[in-house]
Amino acid sequence: MKEPSVAQLIQPLIDIKKFGTGNNAAIETWGKVASLPASDVPRLLSAMNQANDLGDNWIRAALSKISEKNQTSLPIQQIIKFIKDKKNKDDARKAAYDIIQTHNPKVTAKLAPSFLDDPAPDLRRISVALMIDQIKDIKSEAKKEKLLHFALNKAREVEQIKEINEGLKAIGQSVNVTNLMGFLVNWHTVGPFDNTERTGFDKRFRPEEQTGLDQKYKNAGKIITWSPFSTTEEFGMLNINKQYGEIKEVCAYAQATFKSKKSQPAHFRIGSKNAWKFWLNGKLLFARDEYHRGKTRVDQFVIDGNFKKGENLILLKICQNEQTQSWTKQWEFNFRVTDRSGTVIHSNENISN
The missing domain is CATH 1.20.58 (Methane Monooxygenase Hydroxylase; Chain G, domain 1)
Incomplete structure (x- = not known):
């Protein structure tokens, strides 16, 4: 029986899917992949361009085995070529760098200064x-x-x-770190809405459907409206407690308009220790139903999305729960937008629809 080619051996690691689909095939082939010669390291790195996160982990483990066994025979120049090719995935390029760094740090010492403008954040x-x-x-x-x-x-x-x-x-x-890092500091908020027993997170309150700043909403027997909300905090932190007081079991909505000079992909970087949802132009991009796990951090969550040219509506729902410990008082968020390399995308206020 004809032996499978290197490409055929690697393919199950690329094909593995979530929930264990393809897991048996990956287990069966991994030992053979991990025994490949050092000359196949560039081929495995290229396979990382096609793999999902699960497959990526399998391939990394194989690369580690191969590199450890063949420290003196690694195809250094081919790996360097792979690192320098920005068409390769960021994670794959960093994995290639790490292989050389582990076994030949003198080479990476020469490479290190060359990444100042690299699109791969880790490099x-x-x-x-x-x-x-x-x-x-x-x-x-x-x-x-x-x-x-x-x-x-x-x-x-x-x-x-x-x-x-x-x-x-x-x-x-x-x-001006706030401007340098591109924090959105000018918002409008409306609230508070009920979040008793954390039920408000999934409840569709009217601001999710009617977002106009002139909208009025009936809530708990009162009429509430959107009001301006801004911050001067260096890292763009917006403390919602300043709007509504230190209250519990509530939700608030925040919206901002972002003007993009073109249609473009973006990374939306959110920091919040509260439960939250994020919509862009009416489409829910991400939701996190978790409260007070650690501190709010800049770039705590990075969400992929796409701007349309012109005005884009950013809508957030920030929920506070029932906990009363001192470390659960925070009801806050910060928000900024970058490209995939982390370079800030600023709203272009000169654009009009």
């Missing part, structure tokens, strides 16, 4: 981290300031931006 982070470390050793304040500003414009990862900003503050410089 870009490596270059920025290297630059931050180099800046720390600079004695000239003028040169340090110049390089910190340069690094700030290249950084996309939140903690790196914070670190660079602190470096600028230490030499008396101020940066």
